[in-house]
Amino acid sequence: xxxxxxxxxxxxxxxxxxxGYGLAAIAxxxxxxxxxxxxxxxxxxxxxxxxGSPQSGKVSIKAPEIAENGNAVPVxxxxxxxxxxxxxxxxxxxxADGNPNPGVASYSFTPLAGKAEVQLxxxxxxxxxxxxxxxxNDGALFVVSREVKVTIGGCGx
Numbered sequence: 121x122x123x124x125x126x127x128x129x130x131x132x133x134x135x136x137x138x139x140g141y142g143l144a145a146i147a148x149x150x151x152x153x154x155x156x157x158x159x160x161x162x163x164x165x166x167x168x169x170x171x172g173s174p175q176s177g178k179v180s181i182k183a184p185e186i187a188e189n190g191n192a193v194p195v196x197x198x199x200x201x202x203x204x205x206x207x208x209x210x211x212x213x214x215x216a217d218g219n220p221n222p223g224v225a226s227y228s229f230t231p232l233a234g235k236a237e238v239q240l241x242x243x244x245x246x247x248x249x250x251x252x253x254x255x256x257n258d259g260a261l262f263v264v265s266r267e268v269k270v271t272i273g274g275c276g277x
Contacts, residue, residue: 157222162215162251165222169213170253174263179212179254181266183242190244190270199236199254199262203229209236211255218248244270 182196199209208231214224227238242250251265 157217157219159217162217162222166213166215166253169226170255170261172259172261174253174261176263178262179252179264181250181252181264183250183266183268186269187244189272192241193244193268195242195250196239197252201236203231203234203236205231208257209254210257212236212238213253215251216244216248218246244268246270
């Protein structure tokens with residue numbers, strides 16, 4: 121006896137397809153979410169890594185004042201430091217206060233680095249501030265921020 125397959129969709133196949141469409145819809149919503157970070161959430165993210173009260177000085181951010189496209193904004197963060205066993209930058213943390221997630225990057229250094237400077241490309245969803253915190257080996261913290269105006273967002277904006 122031969123069994124012929126019907127061209128109709130079986131119950132299991134229909135449920136599997138419906139579940140797949142549901143997951144695709146959820147993924148689409150998550151991918152297109154609005155910027156959720158705020159200056160407070162950026163500060164909270166930074167405080168996880170750098171405990172204490174940062175002061176200004178020693179850190180600088182070089183970034184364009186206006187980024188025509190937020191997909192790949194060139195940023196250089198540098199810290200004035202001797203980079204000797206006596207005094208060096210232990211870590212550098214970068215946050216953006218308008219992206220879906222405030223954390224951009226964290227870097228660790230030793231005196232062997234010779235220089236505390238990083239160059240990166242950052243995706244920015246909208247006009248916002250970049251904040252960098254340098255943590256010295258003695259626990260001192262230094263902070264700087266710079267606003268970058270974005271004309272076309274890089275995170276779906």
